[in-house]
Amino acid sequence: MIVLLPVYKPGDHLPDLVEELRDADPAKHVLIVDDGSGAAADDVLAAADDGPHVTVLRHPTNRGKGIAIKTGLTWVHENFPDHDAVTADADGQHSVADILRVAERVDSTGRLVLGVRRFxxxxxxxxxxxxxxxxxxxxxxxxxxxxxxxxxxxxxPAALIPWLRDVTGERFEYEMNTLLEAARAGHPVEEVTITTTYLAGNRSSHFGSLSDSVRIYRPLLLSLMRLR
Structure with a gap:
């Protein structure tokens, strides 16, 4: 199992998360994809990379979360083609326990799994x-x-990673597109209830309310228009 952490301007929580993941399951590999944070992130990324079973990939410029995820999935497919992958936010929202629960569900079902928040x-x-x-x-x-x-x-799941690499989307819309494409392709989706922590009112999020909302709702609206 590969834990994939797409990051942009990561905070001090990142090295702690990596250490907690390694302590919980030393066999799991942690893959960090930095999406163009620049030199300001050097110290945090170096601290996170201080140990075995950790790989850090870096984009020279910011290309978007979707591209960062696909960069990571490509690396997984090329280096560990039989391994499943779990993507998680590295800003403290997702606990190690929930990350491992999602990983276990993927392993047991071979299906796409969502860690769903309680609202x-x-x-x-x-x-x-x-x-x-x-x-x-x-x-x-x-x-x-x-x-x-x-x-x-x-x-x-490992079997879906080649398909996931071809799903369109460069930024936050990629994750919506994966769900839309999974529905169209008939891929089942499992759900695992998780506990989500919002640190400082979720100020660490890099989600741009207007521009990223447009990117997310556009594929949804286009899908609805096709039904008319």
Whole structure:
């Protein structure tokens, strides 16, 4: 199993997360893909890379989360073609326990797995509203009810990684596109309930409210228009 952490301007939590992952399961490999953070991230990335079973890849410029994920999936496919991958946010939102639970579900089912948040707890208003809207639109477009369409904690079985590399999208829309394409292709999706922590009101998120929302809703709306 490869734990894939796409990062941009990572904070001090990253080395701690890597260490916790290694302590919990020394056999797991941690792959960090830095999406053009520049020299300011050198110290944090060096601290995270201080140990076995850790690889750091770096984009010279910011290309988007979708590209970072695909860079990581390509590396996994080329170096560990029989390994599943779990993507997680590296800003403290996802606990090691939940990352490992998602990894276990992928291993046991061979299916795409989503770590879904509970929205009846202390979730920022914009996250709760955004998920409600995308959930309604996604159900209308695909007939599937996915409880958390915007989760960054996802498990990808090895057999689907070549397919995932071909899904379109460069930034946050990539993760929505994977769900839309999975529905069209008939790939089943498993869900694992997780506990999500929002540090400092989720200020560490690099999600641009307007521009990234447009990128996410555009493929949903296009899918709905095809049904008309």
């Amino acid at each position: 009846d707890t202390d979730v920022p208003a914009r996250s709760r509203f955004g998920n409600t809207l995308t959930r309604v639109l996604f159900r209308a477009a695909t007939g599937r009810d996915v409880r958390d369409t915007q989760t960054g904690l996802r498990g990808y």
